[in-house]
Amino acid sequence: MYDLGVRIKKSRFDWVLMFAVIALMVIGTVAVLSSTVSLNSQSRLIRTQFFAIGIGLFFMLVVWTLNYQIFQDQWKYVYALAILILLGVLFFGVVDKGSRSWYRLPFFSIQPSEFSRIGLVLVIANYLDKKGPRIREFSGIIVPILFSLPILFALLKQPDFSGILTTVPVIMIMLYCAGANIFHIYVILSYVLLSALFPLLWTLIALNPDLTDNGLVNLFFDLASFGWNTLIFVVSVIALSYLLWRVFLKFKPFISGIYFAGIAVVLISGFLSGIFIKKQIKEYQYKRVEVFISPEKDPRGAGYNLLQAKIAIGSGGFFGKGVFSGSQARLGFVPEKHTDFILSVIGEEMGFIGVSLVMFLYAVIMYRIKKIASFARDRFGYFAACGIFGLFLTYFVINFGMILGFIPVAGVPLPLLSYGGSNMVATLSAIGVIQSIYSRRYSIT
């Protein structure tokens, strides 16, 4: 039960959270404004940004006034809507940069995956609330993953790898917080990693043809497509696991075969999905992987972008070059400067002060969400807050990690900061959910 000893202020709206959100939006808008000075479309971009902020704030207020529990009651509709808008985009969406992930409307475009992700968080939160104790079983952890499969599949079909990249960790974080068996999470994670690792390696080999001189490498590369090879691989994995189990039995008589079966299943399923994912990878995404591994290979391509982003941040120094004075972004050296690379604009123009302020504001948001999760009146609220916390954490880690050079270039924006209407509206709606949880916390009915 909730600890009644904790004093709770009788406020219905978390102003600290809201302050951090607004501060980020202000910094973001200034950075977007500054980075798009040289673009012809600047006025349109700024208009869209303000429009999105307006709509987003409106959504936030609506969701805040609604009881968030309505999402739990109507979870089936939420889920259906999340899947439908994603499936719809596969048929009615427009292709931009090789991905069919946008609805084109008369004045703006909508990226439905941003909203589906929030929907998925709510649906999984509902499941974790209702089937709480079952989460410790492997079957209990499989169900939420099955829930997310249609959405992940639709994202794969678009294909929107950054969408998957930001969804999977959120699910994992929710399962983790719900108390899933760490071993189960490891299994799932190794499956995910395997299904990413296989295509990654194949891509690497495809990009470096001289590697195929090695017979083993060549053999491995041949596995990349379905055929007799696939069957041989599957059979040999099963056989090897079985053999391994028998060998282990000699030393440790009471070891369960389930572990070896698990290894085999994970290996085979990861391998199979790897083949599937490989087929969806676009040429330019190949490049990104390659550039991360050896940036000097393509100084004018994707590695160039990353380098320019780094130069932008580094050249900002402690105090920055001053807003509207960043040469890197203004002269077009940094790509996607108003969306995924907005941090480099802030780093260049506002310096270390700006970047650390942004980090601090995200920390404040995440801290408030964690706090509000602990105030939540029900488990649904708690898990929903967990999911939204995971969402922020994922975006934060991937985007910062990308620009600081820890992980490959991925098209992941910074919520509330980057230009992007759908992300802005979806994020503000999520903030609305948090506010709603806060205003309906345990002490107030």
Add this chain to the structure above:
Amino acid sequence: MIESGDDFNRFDFLWLAVYFIIFVFLIKIINMQVIKYSYYREMSDKNRTQIINQTAPRGKIITRDGVTMASNKPSFSLIYFPNPQNSQQTIRKVAHLIAKYSDSDGKKIYASILKSQGAMKPVKIADRLGASSIMNLSELKNFYQGLELISEANRFYPYDNYLSHVIGYVGKIDSNDWKIYSSDLNYSMDTFVGKTGLEKLYEGKFKGKDGGLYMEVDHRGRLMRIMDSRQGVPGCDVHLTVDFKMQDAAEKALASLPYKRGCAIALEPATGRILAYAVKPGFDPNMFVNYKEDKKEFDVKFDEFNIGVQGTYPPASVFKMLSTIAILESGKVRPDETFYCPGFYDAGDRIFKCWEKKGHKEVDLLKGLAHSCDVYYYNAAYKMGPLAIETAARKFRIGLKTGVDLPGEKSGNLFGPTVRASQKSYWFIGDTLNLAIGQGETLVTPMQMAVITAAIAGRGAIYRPYYVEKIVSRDGELVTGGKPEKLSQVELKEETWDLLYKALKSVVDEGTGRQAWIKDLEVYGKTGTAQNPHGKDHAWFVAFARRVNEAPGVAVAVLIEHGEHGSSAAAPVARSVIKAFYEDKITPAPEKEEEAGEAVIVE
């Protein structure tokens, strides 16, 4: 509602992970923005700025009366700004058009554009553009944006071939020059450097410091704006001792002659300053400035041979000045002693002719020099012996370089019995006779002859000839200056000088040098006709002049190759140079006195 306390710990654990992540990111950001700041800042500046070198104006060359012999003229260069989106086709077309408009080799331009594209750096693809090219290229900018015309200073010689052998010329740096200058950051592969003459000698002073255009470019290398244009520092000006009026007179006088080669050198006897140095044929140094290597029809044909210091000739009768000095100093022949000239001299086994076939009849020293009677000098030389003449020639430094700062100077040849002895050979009577009249093996350069004349004018003071008065930076700061340098002093008896002067004056007043006579001035001279076995004889004339009761102000030596007679070919040149020197210095007042004075000496 939430039962398991364990669940909360997991969220707290996650929060710890957030701390850790923020900590790692913060360290990385500090590393980038604080520790490696200057590195990234430099990268960022390098990204956006491109520097185009703008040649600084070379120092000027100015005569002592303030006429600029070498200056700078603005010219336009074409800069190409690369753009990664240019297709091969566009590049080819742009290269083709530029080549057409700038009148240069299309392949070369194409190659440099490709280089520019590869390095993503603007490149200077054409320079020294003419007016019509500029018009067309400006229009080409409508087709391709990445072209800019910038103005640069180019060498310009307003007086074409005047003083060309002293000034020299500039040309594009070549591999040999590059070895010398590559360590200097001011030099690049398209710099123009001095190739000969003053331009080469004082290259370091002339160069100045190049300026640059600091341009902000965007990620496609397109020019956004010119951030800063750093003005170059012009090189130092070189002030010459040369007097433009005299140079002008000398050049014009030489040009008016029908002979191909010749030179006139004027010195200031009291210092060794070169007042005029005209060599025919000269060359127009401007043609090297506008020279384009890729134009094949432009074949540079010019005479770089500087006969003033590189040509050696027998001094011929001009040498009789030194023979006269030998006669007067030796004391073996009295000045009033006469010899009979029948037009030839019988040396026993051979007949030596006088240039005047009819003969000069009775000849004393004055008449002998005035009419350049060979027979007189044969007799005198025979009487006093060759050693006295050789000594006189040695005193006047024949066979030694004058030390003038001009490339390739020859030392000429000293001829005489001791020289012959050192060569372990014999001396014949015929050698004595040849020595006396300056034929034989004696060889001098016109510059040596000018120095000897100046030495006689200055009563024995031999100065090293020089032509750089001072080198002054643009701020007016004196960098270096030329100073008179006395090489030696010829000590002779006073009466020797007086008699020699008297004789030399009579050469101009009534002898072979009448062509050099100038009203109101005392002109002293000596003609010479150097026998040339390969063709027509060379004409010599040396002279110095003064106003009455003043020290001689100018000494001139003129050599006209194949000019035949010193009196007709060379003397008028010397006359106009001397006239130019005294032009604004002659005051009409002492006119009559001078005439009177003259008459006395002639008598």
